[in-house]
Amino acid sequence: NAGVMQNPRHLVRRRGQEARLRCSPMKGHSHVYWYRQLPEEGLKFMVYLQKENIIDESGMPKERFSAEFPKEGPSILRIQQVVRGDSAAYFCASSPSTYEQYFGPGTRLTVT
Amino acid sequence: DQQVKQNSPSLSVQEGRISILNCDYTNSMFDYFLWYKKYPAEGPTFLISISSIKDKNEDGRFTVFLNKSAKHLSLHIVPSQPGDSAVYFCAASAYSGANSKLTFGKGITLSVRP
Numbered sequence: 001n002a003g004v005m006q007n008p009r010h011l012v013r014r015r016g017q018e019a020r021l022r023c024s025p026m027k028g029h030s031h032v033y034w035y036r037q038l039p040e041e042g043l044k045f046m047v048y049l050q051k052e053n054i055i056d057e058s059g060m061p062k063e064r065f066s067a068e069f070p071k072e073g074p075s076i077l078r079i080q081q082v083v084r085g086d087s088a089a090y091f092c093a094s095s096p097s098t099y100e101q102y103f104g105p106g107t108r109l110t111v112t
Numbered sequence: 113d114q115q116v117k118q119n120s121p122s123l124s125v126q127e128g129r130i131s132i133l134n135c136d137y138t139n140s141m142f143d144y145f146l147w148y149k150k151y152p153a154e155g156p157t158f159l160i161s162i163s164s165i166k167d168k169n170e171d172g173r174f175t176v177f178l179n180k181s182a183k184h185l186s187l188h189i190v191p192s193q194p195g196d197s198a199v200y201f202c203a204a205s206a207y208s209g210a211n212s213k214l215t216f217g218k219g220i221t222l223s224v225r226p
Contacts, residue, residue, distance in 0.1 A: 048212075100146065105153075105154055
């Protein structure tokens with residue numbers, strides 16, 4: 001059973017460009033979470049999605065950030081017009097309907 | 113505000129000895145607690161969890177203790193091994209149902225000396 005897949009693993013964007021981060025949950029998991037980790041910090045919750053629905057987006061910045069989990073395909077975290085402060089590690093986690101969340105390897109976004 | 117606190121940023125122990133990692137929380141609504149282990153450039157790996165209705169949960173070398181009145185939990189690793197060297201995150205969940213967001217501490221870097 002493959003784990004949570006994230007791609008790309010590393011992403012470099014210039015200020016003002018768009019970043020798209022992809023997450024494929026574990027087989028059988030229909031719940032996806034996105035977290036962001038800034039340097040020297042713990043992981044911060046961003047958004048929780050089920051297929052075609054956003055359940056909780058209380059941790060998402062109000063502007064430039066959006067997320068989706070379509071009926072087919074991976075979950076996408078989209079950051080428009082990136083700024084240097086968006087540089088971080090972005091982790092996706094999936095869950096089969098229990099408390100435990102299983103994390104992917106992360107996407108390290110660098111904004112130059 | 114930091115609802116989950118891991119006040120010691122690092123811990124160094126000798127191989128074979130016990131490692132005790134501490135975590136405090138402030139939100140009395142938290143009802144489920146988890147420990148994750150993280151190596152550099154990898155995602156967090158789930159280690160062990162405990163429900164607020166219990167005060168202890170054990171899995172092999174790992175034991176988690178929960179003191180609800182003190183809002184404190186700890187992870188014990190015994191015996192410690194060099195491969196345990198990593199960053200350990202304490203996390204908490206606030207709702208009685210499943211599938212709620214996790215609130216993480218900042219992590220403790222554990223170094224196990226051979």
